[in-house]
Amino acid sequence: QQPVQSPQAVILREGEDAVINCSSSKALYSVHWYRQKHGEAPVFLMILLKGGEQKGHEKISASFNEKKQQSSLYLTASQLSYSGTYFCGTVNRSYNNDMRFGAGTRLTVKP
């Protein structure tokens, strides 16, 4: 089962914040976040392992709530370079190594 991402699309002005959510119907072992720009391959942002940790990458951070089987990606003070489609990928239990990706959230940052 693919994780569910929301919203499907968001438009921001430079400097605004956004949150992208990812939820699964199954218990999660890890959540991965990727960004894909048009015509390019996905690029890794961060991985969160079960334990409720929060990670950061420049002005992009994420949280993982394993009880709710949810993860959120936070983009603060967005820049034009943040535009792209964001995907969450989930692994449901340790050593079950198939990955399921959400349908993606298209983020557009305007000047």
Place this chain on the structure above:
Amino acid sequence: EAQVTQNPRYLITVTGKKLTVTCSQNMNHEYMSWYRQDPGLGLRQIYYSMNVEVTDKGDVPEGYKVSRKEKRNFPLILESPSPNQTSLYFCASSRISGGPLEQYFGPGTRLTVT
């Protein structure tokens, strides 16, 4: 330079004509995987491999075959392609620690089956 390479980048073929898309990585990664990307559906995993001679089905394996005879290579085989396999295909690799870690993606192969 650490990279995942795929060939060909573009391919137009006809229904039923067997084809192979190659994937190679130079990072000594244990985990390799194939995904297809279709509009509105995100990335769907076709097959993955934990190591040489170890492969397993992903979400959408029907109509595809893979092999992992060498650690660096993970070819995707379509023995009898059909139009519904028209898609953008990505190969990816990563290390493993309890599960796949940061995945490095190849540039993609755009396949059209007529």
